[in-house]
Amino acid sequence: xxxxxxxCLPDEPAFxxxxxxxxxxxxxxxxxDHKSFLWSQGLVRAIWEGKKKGIEGxxxxxxxxxxxxxxxxxxxxxxxAPPISVDWDRGQLFLTPRNxxxxxxxxxxxxxxxxxxxxxxxxxxxxxxxxxxxPQQEFCSDACALPRQREFKRRWxxxxxxxWQRMRQGKRRGINRRRERETKEAE
Numbered sequence: 370x371x372x373x374x375x376x377c378l379p380d381e382p383a384f385x386x387x388x389x390x391x392x393x394x395x396x397x398x399x400x401x402d403h404k405s406f407l408w409s410q411g412l413v414r415a416i417w418e419g420k421k422k423g424i425e426g427x428x429x430x431x432x433x434x435x436x437x438x439x440x441x442x443x444x445x446x447x448x449x450a451p452p453i454s455v456d457w458d459r460g461q462l463f464l465t466p467r468n469x470x471x472x473x474x475x476x477x478x479x480x481x482x483x484x485x486x487x488x489x490x491x492x493x494x495x496x497x498x499x500x501x502x503x504p505q506q507e508f509c510s511d512a513c514a515l516p517r518q519r520e521f522k523r524r525w526x527x528x529x530x531x532x533w534q535r536m537r538q539g540k541r542r543g544i545n546r547r548r549e550r551e552t553k554e555a556e
Contacts, residue, residue, distance in 0.1 A: 397466060
């Protein structure tokens with residue numbers, strides 16, 4: 370859901386498809402309008418791209434309403450309660466998302482170490498923002514990695530191809546000679 374949110378196109382039909390899809394799957398809804406969606410998406414993308422270094426935690430707190438926006442609120446504004454519930458018997462705090470936007474902020478926090486930007490971002494990559502399966506992963510998919518793999522193979526063959534073919538032919542000759550000797554000995 371997070372990857373779909375951050376890669377969603379900025380037009381209103383894409384926003385409606387995204388919010389409609391997740392409202393059918395989850396009881397949570399996107400409570401704000403398209404403009405708010407774009408603002409949140411821009412903020413999440415900025416965090417994803419590392420443009421908010423050092424204040425990512427503050428941004429998540431603001432997004433979830435944990436950091437009160439009283440600094441920005443005017444007199445008479447209603448500041449919503451944060452999505453925290455307390456279980457006294459267990460001695461635990463729970464983060465309970467109030468809406469789809471809260472859920473996105475929570476998932477962003479949970480996946481913060483896996484955020485990746487595809488190395489093919491400018492080359493028509495369909496999902497430039499992705500979650501890494503490996504720490505050194507550079508591409509969102511095999512399809513995006515393919516051009517770089519082809520270039521690597523081209524360079525390798527140009528530098529090492531003839532030597533590799535020579536060695537490979539030498540090994541094959543040795544195998545063929547051994548088979549010939551074994552065949553003659555068996556007769």
